[in-house]
Amino acid sequence: MTDRHAPDGGAGLPGSALVVIPTYDERENLEPVVQRLHAALPAAHVLVVDDASPDGTGELADELAAADERVHVLHRSDKAGLGAAYVAGFDWALARDYAAVVEMDADGSHPPEDLARMLAMLGPDGTGADVVIGSRYVPGGRVVNWPWHRQALSRGANLYSKYALGVPINDSTAGFRAYRRHVLTELSLHDVASQGYCFQVDLTLRAVEAGFAVVEVPITFTDREFGESKMSPDIVREALLRVTKWGLRRRATQLKALLPRT
Numbered sequence: 001m002t003d004r005h006a007p008d009g010g011a012g013l014p015g016s017a018l019v020v021i022p023t024y025d026e027r028e029n030l031e032p033v034v035q036r037l038h039a040a041l042p043a044a045h046v047l048v049v050d051d052a053s054p055d056g057t058g059e060l061a062d063e064l065a066a067a068d069e070r071v072h073v074l075h076r077s078d079k080a081g082l083g084a085a086y087v088a089g090f091d092w093a094l095a096r097d098y099a100a101v102v103e104m105d106a107d108g109s110h111p112p113e114d115l116a117r118m119l120a121m122l123g124p125d126g127t128g129a130d131v132v133i134g135s136r137y138v139p140g141g142r143v144v145n146w147p148w149h150r151q152a153l154s155r156g157a158n159l160y161s162k163y164a165l166g167v168p169i170n171d172s173t174a175g176f177r178a179y180r181r182h183v184l185t186e187l188s189l190h191d192v193a194s195q196g197y198c199f200q201v202d203l204t205l206r207a208v209e210a211g212f213a214v215v216e217v218p219i220t221f222t223d224r225e226f227g228e229s230k231m232s233p234d235i236v237r238e239a240l241l242r243v244t245k246w247g248l249r250r251r252a253t254q255l256k257a258l259l260p261r262t
């Protein structure tokens with residue numbers, strides 16, 4: 001039986017979990033999502049990585065941190081993209097002794113109530129997963145309230161990533177995932193150039209190529225009620241270019257391995 005109040009959901013993983021939440025203009029969403037997280041997983045720590053949000057999200061995060069020692073804040077001076085925010089958050093985590101690090105959006109679209117289940121799947125060496133992805137696109141996974149064009153974009157991006165890269169992952173753009181600490185120490189995070197949401201595909205591919213056990217568990221993703229998505233044409237363009245480049249690189253490597261040596 002798992003203990004949902006344990007920092008790791010009862011997996012027996014030593015140490016605690018840090019949930020990294022990148023924020024840009026999420027003032028209405030931040031406090032409710034932290035409350036939901038702590039109701040579900042009281043021992044988890046939170047790191048808000050705010051890129052100088054004009055709406056005062058960073059100041060609100062400071063207030064939450066002052067009132068609760070489980071909440072921490074990293075302030076960055078400019079909006080520099082989701083990827084850079086996560087790399088900064090992971091660095092912060094790795095300088096401390098968290099056993100597991102979680103990615104979660106601030107807008108409530110990822111259900112914190114599923115985290116105990118996800119953390120419980122991260123097992124001790126060799127027995128559990130190294131990365132658990134909260135997936136919309138495995139049986140049992142769902143997307144609620146996203147407009148059809150956003151669903152089509154996400155579905156298309158994930159199908160393209162799966163087949164262009166040849167990785168057996170159905171939701172490689174997912175932003176709700178748990179990593180065992182050692183995965184992040186081994187993934188050469190400082191070589192990651194992806195700025196937008198293709199950061200998620202980048203880390204998925206790196207984890208698969210490094211031979212880590214990456215598993216997907218179904219979640220229900222519910223579109224935000226407040227504020228706006230930060231998705232932009234630049235983010236789509238970056239993802240398309242990078243995924244295509246990675247796919248061609250992988251095919252070239254596979255082809256080279258098939259050619260007779262001279």
Ligand SMILES: Nc1nc2c(ncn2[C@@H]2O[C@H](COP(=O)(O)OP(=O)(O)O[C@H]3O[C@H](CO)[C@@H](O)[C@H](O)[C@@H]3O)[C@@H](O)[C@H]2O)c(=O)[nH]1
Pocket residue numbers: 021022023024025026049050051079080081082085104105106107109154173174175176197200228229230231
């Ligand atoms: N610090 C920081 N945070 C950012 C930035 N851009 C976005 N964020 C934060 O990153 C989270 C995700 O951004 P959203 O704008 O809410 O993403 P979405 O459109 O709902 O994106 C969904 O699809 C993406 C692509 O599949 C997923 O990567 C993402 O997790 C989510 O599922 C939010 O907490 C948002 O405030 C940035 O430049 N800096």
